[in-house]
Amino acid sequence: MAVTIERRPEQTEVLRRVIDTVPALIGYWDTDLRNVASNLAYVDYFGLTPDQVRGMHIRDVLGPSVYELNKPFIDGALRGEHQQFDRTLIDAGGKIRFTQATYIPDVVDGVVRGFVVHVSDVSERVQAEKARDDAVTLFETAMSNAPIGQAVVDTSGRWLQVNQAMCDLTGYSADELRDLSFRDITHPDDVPAADLHLAQLLEGSRTHIESEKRYIRKDGSIVWVQRNAVIVHGVGAGAADIVIAQIQDITQRKNAEAELARQAVTDALTGLGNRHSLMAQIDALRHLRADGVGLLFLDLDGFKSVNDTYGHSAGDELLADVASRIRRTIDDGDLACRIGGDEFVVIIYSATSPEDIERHRVALKRAVAGDYLLPSLTEPITIGASVGSSWSNTGDHRDHRDLLTVADQDMYRDKIATRHAIVATQPITPPDDH
The missing domain is CATH 3.30.450.20 (PAS domain)
Structure with a gap:
């Protein structure tokens, strides 16, 4: 048995005020697509009052183009199927509105009697989503x-x-x-x-x-x-x-910086450390070394005559070869430097005692002195070497730069001793009786 709900006039008036205050299009359309009821929002969207809309065909309200777009959804609602879709509308004031439309079939005893239309303005949401999508697209x-x-x-x-x-x-x-x-x-x-x-x-x-x-x-x-x-x-x-x-x-920049830093402490001719590198290491000894350290000072004998006789190019070749012999003689952890001209200094970190540094001194002197076959010469040349040494004992608080002075002085003593030895081994020429 069907139940009839009787509404009093005041209830109908309240219902009218409710739907008119809803900020969305609300309307009811029968199966002939004629309007039965609508709210005041139709004024904003279509410039039509509820009284004007009542009885109009939905096509005349929407306009032919929008009607054709919406027709598949209208047909679906008339079949009893719930419809929801997005639509862009231009309202009575010329404003573009992004809307979400819902068509709800009105089914009584299994028969579709019409459908309720609910259209919400979702412009703010759409614009926010568009702004978000534009930002994402721009970022990507x-x-x-x-x-x-x-x-x-x-x-x-x-x-x-x-x-x-x-x-x-x-x-x-x-x-x-x-x-x-x-x-x-x-x-x-x-x-x-x-x-x-x-x-x-x-x-x-x-x-x-x-x-x-x-x-x-x-x-x-x-x-x-x-x-x-x-x-x-x-x-x-x-x-x-x-x-x-x-x-x-920034790999290229870092490599360039490293190369500049290397050049700042490297002798360009021999690839050994330069004077700046040597003094920095000597200054660091007091902080880095708790035990003793040895230092060797090497000077070539007869180098000036090589430059004078064969030219500075040959002298440069000789210095490069001397540097190679020094490298091969010392340990990997030791530091060899060319501090100017034909003078070389080696910090022997691996030495353990004064006797050990003397062993290194003798080995370096033997390695450097001797014959050299230079690329620019056809005959070998012979060069000598004078080597001095110094040693700093554990707990020695003197300036480690004194090691360089002591080794330099010892090198000159070795040079004088070498000259005396050469003179002593030369044969005595008998006087000419004539």
Whole structure:
């Protein structure tokens, strides 16, 4: 038995006020697509009052073009199927509205009697989504076309998004990087600093990180990078914080800096250390050495005559060969320097006693003195060497630069002794009786 609900006039008036205050289109259309009821929102959308809309065909309200677009949904509602779709409308004031329309079938005893229309203005949401999508598109476009590496990292350090420049920099594909964290490709010596920087970003003690670090490329080679990173806090429920990083290859610059630093302490002719390098190491001895250290001072005998007889090019070749012999004679951990002209100084870190430094002195003298076949000469030349030594005992608090003075003085004693030995071994020429 059907139940009839009788509404009093005041209830109908309240219902009318309710639907008129709803900020959405509300209407009822019968199966002939004629309007039965509508609210005041139709004035804003179509410039028609509820009284004017009543009895109109839906096509005349929507207009022919919108009607044709909506007809499949109208037909669906008349079949008893719930419909929901998005539609762009131009209202009576010429304003573009992005709407979401819902058609709800009115079914009585299994028969569709009409359908209720509910149309909400979702322009703000659509514009916000468009702004978001535009921002995402702009970000992705900027990343894709950036000439330097760009990446998005989560708070655990895993790569979320990388651009092609980052792939080129590391040698990994984007998919391979997404299976890794930044720690997996960071040089082990640089991981502690990188972890500290991430922690500072997360705790808020720093908002921006700028640092230089090393990555290990997929092929095992090392690349120096300058990394600039900022944290972006998630907006909205469940949104995660992320770190956005720009990563630039500075390997060439670092290599150039290293080469300049090397040149500053390297003798250009021989590749040994220079005077600056020697004095820096001597000054550091008091801080680096707890035990004794030995020093050798070597000067070539007869070098001036090589320059005078064969030219300075031959003299340079001789100095380079002397440097090679010194390298082959001393231990890997010892430091050899050319401090000017034909003078060389060697810090023998490996020496353990004055007797040991004397053994090194004799070995160096024997190695350097002798015959040299230079590239520019057809005959070998013979050169001598004078070598002095000095030793600093454990706990000796004197200026370690004195080691150089003592070794220099000892070298001159060796030079005088060598000359005397040469004179003593020369044969005595008998006087000419004639």
